[in-house]
Amino acid sequence: LLRAIISQNLKSWEECLTFVEFAYNRSVHSTTGFSPFEIVYGFNPLTPMDLLSLPMSERLNLDGKKKAEYVRTLHEKVRASIEKKIQQYTRQANKGKKKVTFEPGDWVWLHLRKERFPKKRRSKLLPRDDGPFQVLERINDNAYKLDLPGEYNVSSTFNVSDLSLFDVGHDKDLRTNPSQEGENDAITAIRRDPLALPSGPITRGRSKKFKEALHGLVLSTQEMFKDEGNPAHEKLVGGLREYIVNIIQVQD
Structure with a gap:
């Protein structure tokens, strides 16, 4: 005016x-x-x-x-x-917005807001997301309590706008539904896992997908490593060893 x-x-x-x-x-x-x-x-x-x-x-x-x-x-x-x-x-x-809700036990990415995580956002090149973290409690549709490590020194309750669902992928289904007799679908899942990145620069989006796939692989194979008497154990270890070599080559 x-x-x-x-x-x-x-x-x-x-x-x-x-x-x-x-x-x-x-x-x-x-x-x-x-x-x-x-x-x-x-x-x-x-x-x-x-x-x-x-x-x-x-x-x-x-x-x-x-x-x-x-x-x-x-x-x-x-x-x-x-x-x-x-x-x-x-x-x-709210027109056109899709309502997002999480349940206890879900894994989510956490958006690091600059005013709440000043040390982790002190540079523009630092990641803007962290995790995944497990949802411990749903306070309401807009607030959730996460299993946050104590090193963060902040409240573990976050708004739903700061959370995004962590997608483990389809590895679990491939392992629990073997398609061929005498073979372990865990090895098949490893060979088809999105961690096998093509050559080229590692962008922010590809880095996030890489981290998601790696965490999903660890979660889904954790139970199998507990039983070393499993006949597929040595085969799984060999596949993982070869896989890690490929990861290092991609990073180099």
């Missing part, structure tokens, strides 16, 4: 402040349906047009009790108007 009034006369902005303030306080706001001045005092301030011989507002001559009742009713109308406007804004903001 001030910019529109002063136009090119930038040095005269101080002289316009009084008029801009009056115009703002006298204008009806779309959210409340009333002017800020009327909400506070119960009537609008006089303008030069009011100096003419026109009928004065009835509310200017009300006694104290009636005026207080009018202001109370006015505030109720303003509150209802604001709530209605908020609902409209909420519907517009």
Whole structure:
């Protein structure tokens, strides 16, 4: 409003402040349906047009009790108007958004907000996400408690907007549903695992997928390593050894 009034006369902005303030306080706001001045005092301030011989507002001559009742009713109308406007804004903001919820036991990525993790976001080149972390408790649809290591020194409760689902992949299904007799689908899953990255630069997106696949591989093979008497144990170890060599070559 001030910019529109002063136009090119930038040095005269101080002289316009009084008029801009009056115009703002006298204008009806779309959210409340009333002017800020009327909400506070119960009537609008006089303008030069009011100096003419026109009928004065009835509310200017009300006694104290009636005026207080009018202001109370006015505030109720303003509150209802604001709530209605908020609902409209909420519907517009949530239009097209998909509701995301997690359950205890799910694994999620955590977005590292700069104001909450200043040390981990001190450089633009540092990762903006960390994890995956396991969901311990769903407080409500918007807040979740994570199994966060103590070294972070922050509250373990996060908003759903800072979380994204960790996709382990299909390795578990390949192992629990063997397709051929005498073979271990764990080895097949390793050969088809997305960790076998093609040659080329390691971008941020590919690094994240690489980390997801590696963590999924560790989770899904953890139980198999507990029993070294398993006939497929040596074969699995050999496959993992070959796989790690390929990973090192890709990183180099």
